[in-house]
Structures are given as C-alpha cells and as structure tokens.
Amino acid sequence: MPRVLSSEDVEAFRARLCEAAQTLFAERGIEAVTMRELAQALGVSPMTPYRYFKDKDAILAAVRAAAFARFAARLEAAMAAPADPLHRSRNAGQAYVDFALAEPQAYRLMFDLNQPTEGDYPELQGAIVRARRTMTVHIEAMIEAGQLEGDAELIGHLFWSVLHGMLMLQLTGKLAPTIDPVKLRGLALVTLVKGLGIATP
Amino acid sequence: MPRVLSSEDVEAFRARLCEAAQTLFAERGIEAVTMRELAQALGVSPMTPYRYFKDKDAILAAVRAAAFARFAARLEAAMAAPADPLHRSRNAGQAYVDFALAEPQAYRLMFDLNQPTEGDYPELQGAIVRARRTMTVHIEAMIEAGQLEGDAELIGHLFWSVLHGMLMLQLTGKLAPTIDPVKLRGLALVTLVKGLGIATP
DNA sequence: CAACATAAATTTACACTGTAAACAATCGTC
DNA sequence: GACGATTGTTTACAGTGTAAATTTATGTTG
Structure with a gap:
C-alpha cells in the first residue's frame, strides 16, 4: 500500500479492472457479474474498486x-x-x-x-x-x-x-x-x- | 378470498398485474420497478403475485x-x-x-x-x-x-x-x-x- | 348446522446485492 | 522517529427476489 499512487498506477488498476470485467462479462453474462466477484478476480477486497470508480455504472x-x-x-x-x-x-x-x-x-x-x-x-x-x-x-x-x-x-x-x-x-x-x-x-x-x-x- | 379461483379470475388477475406493470414501467422505467411496488399497486401483499407467475421473469x-x-x-x-x-x-x-x-x-x-x-x-x-x-x-x-x-x-x-x-x-x-x-x-x-x-x- | 379440509393470501425469513461509514495499515514528510 | 494523509479493509445497512411457514376464509361433508 504505497502512500500515494501515481496516475499511472491508478490508470493501470482501472485497466486491470476493466479487463477482468470484460472477461467475466463474456463468460457469465453481464448482469450475473457482481462487485464482489469483480474485486475477488483482482485479489482485492470488495470495496477497493470504489476507490477507483464512483460506482458500478462508472465501471x-x-x-x-x-x-x-x-x-x-x-x-x-x-x-x-x-x-x-x-x-x-x-x-x-x-x-x-x-x-x-x-x-x-x-x-x-x-x-x-x-x-x-x-x-x-x-x-x-x-x-x-x-x-x-x-x-x-x-x-x-x-x-x-x-x-x-x-x-x-x-x-x-x-x-x-x-x-x-x-x-x-x-x-x-x-x-x-x-x-x-x-x-x-x-x-x-x-x-x-x-x-x-x-x-x- | 374465494376458496377456488375460476380460470377467468386467474386470467383477470394476470391481466391486471400486467397492466399495472406496464404503467409503472412507463412511469418509472423498467428496472426501477420492484415486486413489492407491483404488489402494492394491486393492493395485495408482496408474495401474492407469485401465485400467478412463477417469478419476475415470467411477469x-x-x-x-x-x-x-x-x-x-x-x-x-x-x-x-x-x-x-x-x-x-x-x-x-x-x-x-x-x-x-x-x-x-x-x-x-x-x-x-x-x-x-x-x-x-x-x-x-x-x-x-x-x-x-x-x-x-x-x-x-x-x-x-x-x-x-x-x-x-x-x-x-x-x-x-x-x-x-x-x-x-x-x-x-x-x-x-x-x-x-x-x-x-x-x-x-x-x-x-x-x-x-x-x-x- | 358445525367441523373439517383445502386453496388463497399473508407473514416471516434468508441469501444476496450495491454501497456508505468507520476503521486499520502503510508510507512520504517534518 | 512521530505525524498526517492516503490506501485498503472491515463492518453495517437498506433493499432486492423469493422460499418456507403461517394464517385466513370458503366449499364440502358428517
């Protein structure tokens, strides 16, 4: 947990999350994918994505x-x-x-x-x-x-x-x-x- | 609550429910309408619609x-x-x-x-x-x-x-x-x- | 006509959702 | 080395669809 995140790191995390989301969507269908699954796919706690995206719609x-x-x-x-x-x-x-x-x-x-x-x-x-x-x-x-x-x-x-x-x-x-x-x-x-x-x- | 429902009654209830659903959809948007709202619109308890439809998808x-x-x-x-x-x-x-x-x-x-x-x-x-x-x-x-x-x-x-x-x-x-x-x-x-x-x- | 059986409706309960709020842990800065 | 801010986590909550248990009311029957 570095104290401050470079904007590259932020962008990298967002990209990783989008990629994971896209994969899960293609596998299980869009509406079946939950926030918790998404977080788990990134090996991160359920609320962490909210540090990088306002809400699910933003994702x-x-x-x-x-x-x-x-x-x-x-x-x-x-x-x-x-x-x-x-x-x-x-x-x-x-x-x-x-x-x-x-x-x-x-x-x-x-x-x-x-x-x-x-x-x-x-x-x-x-x-x-x-x-x-x-x-x-x-x-x-x-x-x-x-x-x-x-x-x-x-x-x-x-x-x-x-x-x-x-x-x-x-x-x-x-x-x-x-x-x-x-x-x-x-x-x-x-x-x-x-x-x-x-x-x- | 009649003891047994004629199939006309069943059909009538289904029709009423569909009509109410359609109205609520047009007003508030489809995904914003909940089962409980639907039931309330018919003046009926939340689980009653399930007697007439298998689940929300059926509705x-x-x-x-x-x-x-x-x-x-x-x-x-x-x-x-x-x-x-x-x-x-x-x-x-x-x-x-x-x-x-x-x-x-x-x-x-x-x-x-x-x-x-x-x-x-x-x-x-x-x-x-x-x-x-x-x-x-x-x-x-x-x-x-x-x-x-x-x-x-x-x-x-x-x-x-x-x-x-x-x-x-x-x-x-x-x-x-x-x-x-x-x-x-x-x-x-x-x-x-x-x-x-x-x-x- | 009273007691019952049964179908209809309700109440309760549960797993799950997205997310707000409180909390803990870690690092750059003085 | 202590502090403060920022990242990540934990906890908590309101709301969802719906399964299961429970109540209510009626047509049938002894």
Missing part, C-alpha cells in the same frame, strides 16, 4: 468505452488496406459484423438500452464519437471519388442502422428460423448499393 | 407478450385501410415507428438483450410469431401484385432490420446530434424502394 461505462475503442480500431484496420472506396466500404461492414459476432457481450453492452446515457461519461462519449466518425469517413471518400452522391453523415447512419438492426434482431433471436443472416446481409448490401446509386466497377 | 415475459400483441394489432390496423400495397407498406412502417416512439419503454422491453430468450415462454413466442407474420404479409401482397420480386420473408426482415436499427440508435441516443431521425427514415424509405425495385405509380 460499466469504462468497459463500454473500451469496447467502443476496440470497435473503432477494428473498423479503422479494416479500412487501412489500400482498396477503392467501395471495397473499403464492404470491408468495414464485414468488420462491423465480425466484431459484433465475435464479442456479442461487448456489443450488447455498447448498445444496451438499460445503460445510463453516455452524457455523464466524457471518456465514453469520446469513444462513441470516434467510432461514429470512422463509420462516415469511407462514405465521404466515396462521394469525393464520385461513386456516390448525398449527405455523407446521413448515408453513414443509414448503413449503421441496417447493420445494427440486423445484428440486434439476430442477437436477440428475433429472426425467423428460416432466415439465414448471411443471406439477409447480402440482400441488404445489394439493396443499399442499388438504392443509393453507388457506382460499381 | 416480464407476459408484459412483453402483451406489448407484442398491441404492436401487431397496430400494424394490422395500419394495413386495414384499402390502399394499394405500396401505400399499405408505408402505413405499416409509419405505424411501426409511431408505436416505438409512443411507448418507448414497451419497445425497449420487447427487444431488450438482457431479457431471457422467448423460448421458455410459449405465449410470448406466439405473440412474436404473429407480429412477424404481420410484417411480411404486405410484402407478399406486393409480390403478388407484381410490384416487387424476391423472397417475401427475407425482404420483410430487411425492412424490419432497417426500422429496428434506426429506432434503436435513436432511442439509445447514438445518433449524431446533427442527424434528423425523420430525414433518416425518409432516406431509408427511398433507398429501399429504389434498391428493391418496388414499382411506384
């Missing part, structure tokens, strides 16, 4: 922010390959789906309606803004390349809505048993490409 | 089923007016949005990722199946009318995904401040109509 917000950061990083990585805007667009969509299906609990938490609004957590808000910008960047590129016309931000939100809607219906088990999610995503893609008038080579 | 499932039933009824009503299939389609989409925005807490509960899967609650499952069928019926009508080609169920799920995705992003506050939800829905409509090749008069 969830930090985990959400980390998830959005990973998410944005994946999208950016998927668009780093030097391809034409249309292909980058496809890669981004695929990365979006891959992330949601690889880390469903994280995706759940990111878009959980029961979580408090992000307004109270600046770090989380920043992560969301970054992810959102990442999603519109390639639309702007397509517009600049003359492959598409319209409001980039609005079109980006349309793509986002379609992806999010399909994934949520799938993750909540609302799709009919006869519906193949892959086919659905294929239909969505060709419909959007045609409907928006995106120029295909 | 939530019943409320969800009722919400899906109201939802399906709204959609059906919106499509009852004798218009051509395309207009009925528009009306259905509008009714979908109106319902979600008029009863956001109900819509939240219906598509809450934290709720147990509907497999354990046959009544709920039936309500969902009915709502889903309602959503594909007008697509089939358009195909039969020669205004559209393709798999009706798949296309229905695409419409559903777009509506659900836009609404969830809006309800979770994930839309950028510069995005007007009405504009977004307008763009979605014209894009789907054009992308799917729906014949417009």
Whole structure:
C-alpha cells in the first residue's frame, strides 16, 4: 500500500479492472457479474474498486468505452488496406459484423438500452464519437471519388442502422428460423448499393 | 378470498398485474420497478403475485407478450385501410415507428438483450410469431401484385432490420446530434424502394 | 348446522446485492 | 522517529427476489 499512487498506477488498476470485467462479462453474462466477484478476480477486497470508480455504472461505462475503442480500431484496420472506396466500404461492414459476432457481450453492452446515457461519461462519449466518425469517413471518400452522391453523415447512419438492426434482431433471436443472416446481409448490401446509386466497377 | 379461483379470475388477475406493470414501467422505467411496488399497486401483499407467475421473469415475459400483441394489432390496423400495397407498406412502417416512439419503454422491453430468450415462454413466442407474420404479409401482397420480386420473408426482415436499427440508435441516443431521425427514415424509405425495385405509380 | 379440509393470501425469513461509514495499515514528510 | 494523509479493509445497512411457514376464509361433508 504505497502512500500515494501515481496516475499511472491508478490508470493501470482501472485497466486491470476493466479487463477482468470484460472477461467475466463474456463468460457469465453481464448482469450475473457482481462487485464482489469483480474485486475477488483482482485479489482485492470488495470495496477497493470504489476507490477507483464512483460506482458500478462508472465501471460499466469504462468497459463500454473500451469496447467502443476496440470497435473503432477494428473498423479503422479494416479500412487501412489500400482498396477503392467501395471495397473499403464492404470491408468495414464485414468488420462491423465480425466484431459484433465475435464479442456479442461487448456489443450488447455498447448498445444496451438499460445503460445510463453516455452524457455523464466524457471518456465514453469520446469513444462513441470516434467510432461514429470512422463509420462516415469511407462514405465521404466515396462521394469525393464520385461513386456516390448525398449527405455523407446521413448515408453513414443509414448503413449503421441496417447493420445494427440486423445484428440486434439476430442477437436477440428475433429472426425467423428460416432466415439465414448471411443471406439477409447480402440482400441488404445489394439493396443499399442499388438504392443509393453507388457506382460499381 | 374465494376458496377456488375460476380460470377467468386467474386470467383477470394476470391481466391486471400486467397492466399495472406496464404503467409503472412507463412511469418509472423498467428496472426501477420492484415486486413489492407491483404488489402494492394491486393492493395485495408482496408474495401474492407469485401465485400467478412463477417469478419476475415470467411477469416480464407476459408484459412483453402483451406489448407484442398491441404492436401487431397496430400494424394490422395500419394495413386495414384499402390502399394499394405500396401505400399499405408505408402505413405499416409509419405505424411501426409511431408505436416505438409512443411507448418507448414497451419497445425497449420487447427487444431488450438482457431479457431471457422467448423460448421458455410459449405465449410470448406466439405473440412474436404473429407480429412477424404481420410484417411480411404486405410484402407478399406486393409480390403478388407484381410490384416487387424476391423472397417475401427475407425482404420483410430487411425492412424490419432497417426500422429496428434506426429506432434503436435513436432511442439509445447514438445518433449524431446533427442527424434528423425523420430525414433518416425518409432516406431509408427511398433507398429501399429504389434498391428493391418496388414499382411506384 | 358445525367441523373439517383445502386453496388463497399473508407473514416471516434468508441469501444476496450495491454501497456508505468507520476503521486499520502503510508510507512520504517534518 | 512521530505525524498526517492516503490506501485498503472491515463492518453495517437498506433493499432486492423469493422460499418456507403461517394464517385466513370458503366449499364440502358428517
């Protein structure tokens, strides 16, 4: 117990806690994880996390922010390959789906309606803004390349809505048993490409 | 306290409880409502609801089923007016949005990722199946009318995904401040109509 | 009609949750 | 070397969902 904690130590503990929380969430489900479990996973007494986070909601917000950061990083990585805007667009969509299906609990938490609004957590808000910008960047590129016309931000939100809607219906088990999610995503893609008038080579 | 309860009485109590739950959910938010509050709202002791529902999840499932039933009824009503299939389609989409925005807490509960899967609650499952069928019926009508080609169920799920995705992003506050939800829905409509090749008069 | 059996409702009790408040232990500073 | 502040722990509490025991009230029966 050092008398004073460097801000690096504080940040390190927070990171360790978020990591442990994320792991436990993925294992046992989010709502099944308790404060005491979390503390025990860090080998620390039940009240210690409260020295580093105001309350449980603050922990969830930090985990959400980390998830959005990973998410944005994946999208950016998927668009780093030097391809034409249309292909980058496809890669981004695929990365979006891959992330949601690889880390469903994280995706759940990111878009959980029961979580408090992000307004109270600046770090989380920043992560969301970054992810959102990442999603519109390639639309702007397509517009600049003359492959598409319209409001980039609005079109980006349309793509986002379609992806999010399909994934949520799938993750909540609302799709009919006869519906193949892959086919659905294929239909969505060709419909959007045609409907928006995106120029295909 | 009659000695034996007719099944009508049982059903009546369940209905009263669901109604009270729905009201409290809309007022104070879903997760803030407790079993004891619910019982008190019915003028009954805290354990009495357990005579009519196995546990809290069963109550939530019943409320969800009722919400899906109201939802399906709204959609059906919106499509009852004798218009051509395309207009009925528009009306259905509008009714979908109106319902979600008029009863956001109900819509939240219906598509809450934290709720147990509907497999354990046959009544709920039936309500969902009915709502889903309602959503594909007008697509089939358009195909039969020669205004559209393709798999009706798949296309229905695409419409559903777009509506659900836009609404969830809006309800979770994930839309950028510069995005007007009405504009977004307008763009979605014209894009789907054009992308799917729906014949417009 | 009185006594009982039984189903409905209540009361009590318990394990568990998040967290506030009091407490103990440890280190840099004078 | 003693002090004061800060970290971590212990204790305590109100509130949750719900299991078990208990009471209450009624339809049936001797």
